[in-house]
Amino acid sequence: MYPTEQAEIETALLAPSTLLVDRLTSEQQWPRPVDQLPVFLRNIEETLNKRRSTESMYTILKNFRLSNNAVDFCSGDILSLNASGALRTRFLAELAKNPGFTPGSGGVRLMDGNYPYLEQAERDIAAFHGAEDCLIVSSAYEANVAIWSALPRPGDVLVYDTLVHASTHEGMKRSYKTSKVMFQHNNVQSFRSTLSKVFKEHLLVREGKRSVLVAVESIYSMDGDVCPLKELISVAKEFSRDKGNVQFVVDEAHSIGVIGPKGSGLVCQLGVQKDVAIVVHSYGKAMGATGATVLCSPIVRTALVNFGKSIIYTTSPSLPFVATINSGYALLQTQQLRNAQERIQNHARTFFETLTSHPLWPRVKETGLFRVPLAQGWRDRPFLTHIATVIPHEKHQYWLYVHLIAASFSVFSIPYPVVPLGQGRIRIIFHANDTEDQIMGLVNAVFTWAAEIFSMNDTGMEETETRVARKVNEWKQREQIRARL
Numbered sequence: 001m002y003p004t005e006q007a008e009i010e011t012a013l014l015a016p017s018t019l020l021v022d023r024l025t026s027e028q029q030w031p032r033p034v035d036q037l038p039v040f041l042r043n044i045e046e047t048l049n050k051r052r053s054t055e056s057m058y059t060i061l062k063n064f065r066l067s068n069n070a071v072d073f074c075s076g077d078i079l080s081l082n083a084s085g086a087l088r089t090r091f092l093a094e095l096a097k098n099p100g101f102t103p104g105s106g107g108v109r110l111m112d113g114n115y116p117y118l119e120q121a122e123r124d125i126a127a128f129h130g131a132e133d134c135l136i137v138s139s140a141y142e143a144n145v146a147i148w149s150a151l152p153r154p155g156d157v158l159v160y161d162t163l164v165h166a167s168t169h170e171g172m173k174r175s176y177k178t179s180k181v182m183f184q185h186n187n188v189q190s191f192r193s194t195l196s197k198v199f200k201e202h203l204l205v206r207e208g209k210r211s212v213l214v215a216v217e218s219i220y221s222m223d224g225d226v227c228p229l230k231e232l233i234s235v236a237k238e239f240s241r242d243k244g245n246v247q248f249v250v251d252e253a254h255s256i257g258v259i260g261p262k263g264s265g266l267v268c269q270l271g272v273q274k275d276v277a278i279v280v281h282s283y284g285k286a287m288g289a290t291g292a293t294v295l296c297s298p299i300v301r302t303a304l305v306n307f308g309k310s311i312i313y314t315t316s317p318s319l320p321f322v323a324t325i326n327s328g329y330a331l332l333q334t335q336q337l338r339n340a341q342e343r344i345q346n347h348a349r350t351f352f353e354t355l356t357s358h359p360l361w362p363r364v365k366e367t368g369l370f371r372v373p374l375a376q377g378w379r380d381r382p383f384l385t386h387i388a389t390v391i392p393h394e395k396h397q398y399w400l401y402v403h404l405i406a407a408s409f410s411v412f413s414i415p416y417p418v419v420p421l422g423q424g425r426i427r428i429i430f431h432a433n434d435t436e437d438q439i440m441g442l443v444n445a446v447f448t449w450a451a452e453i454f455s456m457n458d459t460g461m462e463e464t465e466t467r468v469a470r471k472v473n474e475w476k477q478r479e480q481i482r483a484r485l
Ligand SMILES: Cc1ncc(COP(=O)(O)O)c(C=O)c1O
Pocket: 138, 139, 140, 141, 142, 144, 165, 167, 217, 221, 251, 253, 254, 282, 283, 284, 291, 292
């Protein structure tokens, strides 16, 4: 059982959990001395000190997920393929089927790095998703950079949802002589007016001589909402008519394995494979592996291996790397995986049900103490996603996070600039191996915190320091830990 009541959490803090200690001690935020450093390092450390002074230092955390018994509400192992050992078992069997394999790939894909197992995997993956062709690459980051830097032709217009991933931005930045225009997140009307403007302002696009490439994601990583892809496609068709010069690139990093027939993703779920030029799947999340594929036409695939520098100049994926991906696909065919997907749906339902039926929920909504955007209309959605966000009032973000960590719920606090200013949030990811009790425990822990804030407000206190916050601060002082998280 996990502490969710105030007194239980306070008692747990008498011996702070590994999770809390690891998070608090992983990075010391205060500036470090630079005087004794050689110039090269001094200049870098000075820049890092600027970041430390804003308390936004990134850090590589100790692996609390595997090293203690915190409840995992943050890792990418959504289907629990790693936690359950299922992927390891399949992977070892897959290796055993290929006893003569070499651990390395032998080179870049265009020289010595190609081999039959990799080519067969690509054919199988294309067939699984109903795609024409497929290219396996090292990561979705690399895929997006290659797609967006290499494919647009001069004069093309890149239209993107405001919340697309950093890798898409990086690729677009490197594209040559293109215009970039964003539309409001998941807003079909905004997409329509953006396209209308683009067609008005770009003669060659209007004449059907240049293209509009649209960047969207199936499930948005920091919001957990789903792209209205079908509606966007139908708007695009109104503009391109039969010229085919408005095309979509759909990043399915957060949907592969989780939604669609056998976890094949949103594009397959909606049956719009023919209306989407390129789909990117990352295997680093629900599929429990690493790497990515680009699903596309043979022409696009050829262009990527000719112009996509991040694909051309890198060692090709090795057989063990591809075997892990194949093992994930093999598991997607099993009942075990369908059960895992169903469990995630149940977890999301439990989360929203517990949240919206809590006696304090109306007051939380009324006061704006925290928002849960996806709680609105959750019952009407055809399927729920594994990502939910709690967006507290800005001044509370840090301490709500600490409160949940103190209760051994491993979540992440996502600050600006990862999300827009003023929308810092606690991101919660449901996993197949989480239990219903843990989901309810998490929601109750949030309300335990809210109840204390309300009670402080009711007695006229302006404070944000809850009893848990005080205990954590005392402990930090005792241990001389000066860092925030
Ligand atoms: C939407 C999106 N696209 C791409 C990536 C990059 O994926 P990969 O880890 O395969 O590079 C991520 C990773 O977080 C992501 O969220």
